[in-house]
Amino acid sequence: MSSVTPRNRRQATVQIKDGLRDLHNELSTLNRQIGTRLAIKDTDMDCIDLINRHGPISPSNLARQAGLHPATVTGVLDRLERAGWIARERDPADRRAVTVRALPDRGREIYQLFAGMNTAMDTICADYDDQQLAVIAGFLQRVTGAGTAAARALAQDSGAPD
Known part of the structure; x- marks a missing residue:
């Protein structure tokens, strides 16, 4: 029997949404x-x-x-x-x-400034196994797709280009 209750699931979902907002802001x-x-x-x-x-x-x-x-x-x-x-x-x-x-020369300037974040991401990803990374990558792709669809729907409603 699963110990996940509907309330726990809602709380976890809210935490994920809040985490994505925090990530966006950072x-x-x-x-x-x-x-x-x-x-x-x-x-x-x-x-x-x-x-x-x-x-x-x-x-x-x-x-x-x-x-x-x-x-x-x-x-x-x-x-x-x-x-x-x-x-x-x-x-x-x-x-x-x-x-x-x-x-390319200018692109290297940007890459150097993102080096700290890229290194931190590599360190974080090293804590997960291949299967976990695949789940995270799939989740992020699905969330990105949802964001794309929501933006397109808003653009169509406003008559703006999508």
Whole structure:
């Protein structure tokens, strides 16, 4: 017989939700600190991360992934290009299209500033076995998917681009 009661389950669920909110706040603080050091706005940092992870990427795809209006992304890309973070290039498959790629030297600056957090994450993950890590990774993917779906639903309700 399970010792988990509905009340205990609700409490655990609330703790998880609170923990995710706390994590969001702490990561936002870390990103702001790094952004301040690099003189980059929060939205610009988010876009650099997406470009680093998914690039080369088209500006329209970046706008979709960032949940930003294409005109906003144009301004972000203008700032990032002027500051030497990204390069815009013609797509070899379609000369009319543009792709955006991160410049590696600047990316190393960001990586160095996140080194402390990355090391801490490695230490934390070392305390879990492979099966536990798979459960955590799956949970985070599902939560990310739920966040994506919720943001898209709100964007559709407001008529904003998703």
